[in-house]
Amino acid sequence: xxxxxxxxxxxxxxxxxxxxxxxxxxxxxxxxxxxxxxxxxxxxxxxxxxxxxxxxxxxxxxxxxxxxxxxxxxxxxxxxxxxxxxxxxxxxxxxxxxxxxxxxxxxxxxxxxxxxxxxxxxxxxxxxxxxxxxxxxxxxxxxxxxxxxxxxxxxxxxxxxxxxxxxxxxxxxxxxxxxxxxxxxxxxxxxxxxxxxxxxxxxxxxxxxxxxxxxxxxxxxxxxxxxxxxxxxxxxxxxxxxxxxxxxxxxxxxxxxxxxxxxxxxxxxxxxxxxxxxxxxxxxxxxxxxxxxxxxxxxxxxxxxxxxxxxxxxxxxxxxxxxxxxxxxxxxxxxxxxxxx
Numbered sequence: 001x002x003x004x005x006x007x008x009x010x011x012x013x014x015x016x017x018x019x020x021x022x023x024x025x026x027x028x029x030x031x032x033x034x035x036x037x038x039x040x041x042x043x044x045x046x047x048x049x050x051x052x053x054x055x056x057x058x059x060x061x062x063x064x065x066x067x068x069x070x071x072x073x074x075x076x077x078x079x080x081x082x083x084x085x086x087x088x089x090x091x092x093x094x095x096x097x098x099x100x101x102x103x104x105x106x107x108x109x110x111x112x113x114x115x116x117x118x119x120x121x122x123x124x125x126x127x128x129x130x131x132x133x134x135x136x137x138x139x140x141x142x143x144x145x146x147x148x149x150x151x152x153x154x155x156x157x158x159x160x161x162x163x164x165x166x167x168x169x170x171x172x173x174x175x176x177x178x179x180x181x182x183x184x185x186x187x188x189x190x191x192x193x194x195x196x197x198x199x200x201x202x203x204x205x206x207x208x209x210x211x212x213x214x215x216x217x218x219x220x221x222x223x224x225x226x227x228x229x230x231x232x233x234x235x236x237x238x239x240x241x242x243x244x245x246x247x248x249x250x251x252x253x254x255x256x257x258x259x260x261x262x263x264x265x266x267x268x269x270x271x272x273x274x275x276x277x278x279x280x281x282x283x284x285x286x287x288x289x290x291x292x293x294x295x296x297x298x299x300x301x302x303x304x305x306x307x308x309x310x311x312x313x314x315x316x317x318x319x320x321x322x323x324x325x326x327x328x329x330x331x332x333x334x335x336x337x338x339x340x341x
Contacts, residue, residue, distance in 0.1 A: 005293060006143040012099040016138035019092040020247045022085050023255040025078045027062065027122075028071045035072045037064060040166040046072065047169075060123055060169040060225075067245075089252045096249055102134050102144060107200070109250035111155055111207060114178050118171045121256050123225040124163045126240045128210065129156035132258040133290050135246040139261060140297050149289045153205040158240045161211045161232075164225040175228055179207065194220050194229040212237035235274075235320070238313060239267040262302065262309035265294035266324070270313070273323040288327065292334045299337045307341040 008016075033050025036058070044064035050057055062068050071078065078085075097103060104112065108131065115121065127135075130152035137144055144150045176186065176195070184198035184207060196209045211221045213232035220229050239259050248254040259267070272287035298306040314321050328335035 005297065008101070008137065008141045008143055009099060012096060012101065013141045015092050015095045015099070016101070016141075016247065019089060019096065019253055020138070020245065020255075022089050022092070023247050023253050024067055024245060025071055025074075025085065026082075027068070027255065028075050028078055029082060030059075031061070031072075031075055032059075033057075035061065035075075041162060045167075058168065060167050062122065086252060093249055093253055096138075100143060101137050101249060102150060103249035104131070104134075107203065107205060108153075108155060109248070109254075111182055111184075112248060112254055112256065113250060114182060115157070115175070116254050116256065118173045118175065118178060119169075120157060120171060120175070120226060123167060123169060123171065124159045124257075125157045125226060126159060126243045126257040126259060127156070127246075128158045128236075128239060128259060128264075129154065130286075130290070131155055132246075132264065133294075135248065135256075135258050136261050136264070136294065138247060139244070139258075140294075140301065142297055144293075149286060149293070153203065155205070155207045156210060157207070157226075158210040158212075158236055159223050159226060159230065160237070160240070161221045161223060161230070164211075164223040167225045170225050171227055175226060189220050189229070189231075194222075196220055196229040196231050210236060212240070235267060235270050238316070239263055260305070260309070261294055262298055262305045265291045265298065265306070266309050266313045268294075269327040270320065270323045273326045288331055288334075291327075292331060295334050295337055299341065303341055306338075310338055310341065 031048045033048055036047045036049045038045055038047055046061040046064055046068055048059040048061055112127070115125070130150060134144065134150045136142070179186070179198045183201045185201060186195040187197040187199050189196060198207045200206070209223065209226065209228050209230040211223060211230035211232045213219070213234050214237065218232050218234060221232050223230050241263070243257040243259055246256055246258045248256060268287045268291035272284045272291070275284045275287070295306065313324060328338070
């Protein structure tokens with residue numbers, strides 16, 4: 001199986017980079033007090049610490065990394081340039097649309113915008129599935145086109161339970177109410193009145209919350225920071241470890257978290273072998289095509305990243321290797337690319 005795609009123009013690549021930079025700058029616009037560094041589960045995170053009446057509020061900003069540190073150091077300058085940056089974002093979005101990058105439909109865009117507004121992505125939510133795959137156009141400088149390999153009606157959000165428990169912060173509005181405003185109805189799980197899936201009344205589209213499973217069972221867990229439950233899945237911890245920021249072409253641009261493309265590609269090899277049921281063949285084919293396309297591009301442009309992700313998955317045990325091998329047995333071209341890394 002071989003997948004091919006076109007490269008974006010130099011203009012589109014530079015424009016996307018500028019848009020992503022401006023949207024990252026906007027992360028600190030809501031900082032009201034003094035940024036404070038804290039340690040959670042052995043990792044460092046930034047909080048916005050400020051007074052509200054007689055209370056001291058600690059609002060979660062995000063993980064301690066070069067991007068966040070650099071922007072925290074420039075908070076005053078970023079706030080001073082806010083109006084100009086908003087105009088720049090609008091101009092950059094027009095260029096990217098003219099260059100043919102994929103945008104989202106109105107329903108998906110309004111859903112993601114609502115989740116971004118209340119803090120889902122600020123609090124560790126990671127967009128996964130095909131909606132994340134679509135965003136690798138800008139990240140990798142490729143054009144996917146309007147192929148069914150990049151089409152979906154569903155939105156999948158994943159988050160670590162441990163981080164959600166430790167953050168000590170929560171979404172600004174109840175997600176159940178947010179979804180109800182968008183005409184989504186909760187779908188009860190088999191565990192009783194716990195909700196990890198919502199379905200849109202009009203078109204049947206779904207929003208689902210997921211979390212990594214670290215034992216033999218795949219059950220429903222709670223994500224306190226998001227105020228929802230999540231279906232726990234094996235191998236998901238590999239996918240959403242150390243996510244990256246990505247820009248969605250909707251309104252004036254949305255900043256979301258997505259998996260690293262090399263991890264997404266290898267994870268698709270694993271997921272394809274887990275598919276069962278009446279729709280398994282179609283979903284397996286889509287998994288394989290997404291993995292093949294990304295692996296072809298990454299092998300040329302980011303071979304070290306791809307090799308590292310591939311070896312990481314293989315080192316996690318025989319069950320992981322068996323699933324990868326089972327899928328690659330049906331993908332000789334992709335298997336040969338990985339063998340030559």
